[in-house]
Amino acid sequence: MRISVIGCGYLGAVHAASMAELGHEVVGIDVDQRKVAALCAGRAPFYEPDFAELLQHSLASGRLSFSTDVHDAAGAQVHFVCVGTPQKHGEYAADLRFVQAAAESLLQVLEPGELVVGKSTVPVGTAAELARMFGEKVPGSLLAWNPEFLREGFAVRDTLHPDRLVYGVPDGPDAESIVATLDEVYAPIVATGTPKVVTDYATAEMVKTAANSFLATKISFINAMAELCEATGADVKQLADAIGFDDRIGRKFLNAGLGFGGGCLPKDIRAFMARAGELGADQALTFLREVDNINMRRRIRMVELAREVCDGSLLGKHIAVLGAAFKPDSDDIRDSPALNVAAQLQLQGAVVTVTDPAAIENSRRQWPQLDYAATPEEAAERADAVLVLTEWRQYRELDPVAFGEVVAQKRVLDGRNALDREAWTAAGWTYRALGRRAG
């Protein structure tokens, strides 16, 4: 099947290469010339495990190409829309201008019978509006909403082996053919018995924002417990383990620490609240405001904790920040809690050096005022405190004895509850973590 993918960022580039891997003939379209040039050359424009190999394999198969010209999408039976939907500047709502621009550009090539499939995360109601617009301008064209649930760091695996497929389709006679087309697109995935939910547009759109809201709530729940643990001397890690043994609760997404960041959870819960407000149902989601507040308070607490261990003042203290990406195995720094804390520490007078295995280039572009080092050892040279803010495997596996040689003061703040507390304290470090007693 001929497929186009409009928008080749973290989601779209992986989707395009994965669809080629499934056997389709795919063209990825993006307005960013540098990104397209990199993708054409088989270079991943971002760090994502297994993506470069998949990209090169799909390019070599001759089934995958990239272009900046939407006319190269002409003739595709299915057009996926994968452009960004960031938070509007100064507002909670989602900025839909890229979706609108992508839709406008598709109008140049869309033919009756062709299917537009939205994958971007959008406010409920967007699909119905787009369907109306496409139906008016290209009668006989079709639209489905097929939200994506991949996690960065696992994007290739999640795309090729998703937990479920959700198809949002219109009421009426076209539904059956749309489902059949999507089943054909995902045939090898459908064949493995992957659960499939066929529903209306609004439900499909809401499944996505509800899922991310639930995940964010789970993280903020455990971080609220961490706040209480700090007040009572209890241990949030043991608490999470203990409640997580209950199957109804589960241990996943109960890792207390610096909280959630990234290009999805923060902006998606805010856009969901904004949309609820527009629909006159804002009360339904007021709890998400608290979820957001709890999350942001963790960043403030981390800065306070750093001040505490630095004898009450950050002025002139050398602080090493290990981790800049919003999560390990990614170079994505959108709303990164780690960088947010690093910048705050610097604002409060600390001399901050940040290191990260993959995200330094992106970080330097966004936060040029911070200092950067290539390795944890360089970052921690003569440091008064070391903060582990993104739990890369390299940092979890640091040898606290050898690492202790480079710092001025053996003080470590484990922002992700990722280190072996006993090993670090045994090596003479003062160990502090969110939601846990000092070690």
Ligand SMILES: NC(=O)c1ccc[n+]([C@@H]2O[C@H](COP(=O)([O-])OP(=O)(O)OC[C@H]3O[C@@H](n4cnc5c(N)ncnc54)[C@H](O)[C@@H]3O)[C@@H](O)[C@H]2O)c1
């Ligand atoms: N990143 C994820 O893990 C993930 C997972 C699931 C869903 N999503 C959702 O997918 C969407 C995309 O997210 P992302 O992380 O890939 O964003 P991104 O910013 O990495 O990528 C968006 C891409 O769209 C391109 N673009 C913008 N306007 C365009 C246009 N008119 N025509 C063609 N290309 C255009 C940009 O140049 C960019 O490369 C968002 O709605 C996001 O919420 C993201």
Ligand SMILES: O=c1ccn([C@@H]2O[C@H](COP(=O)(O)OP(=O)(O)O[C@H]3O[C@H](CO)[C@@H](O)[C@H](O)[C@H]3O)[C@@H](O)[C@H]2O)c(=O)[nH]1
């Ligand atoms: O127990 C946990 C789990 C995660 N996090 C943090 O939460 C954020 C988000 O993590 P994760 O959800 O793994 O990363 P994303 O790649 O942003 O994926 C989320 O957002 C995507 C975009 O919508 C969805 O597709 C995914 O299903 C959803 O998990 C990161 O900062 C993590 O450090 C925690 O603090 N504690």
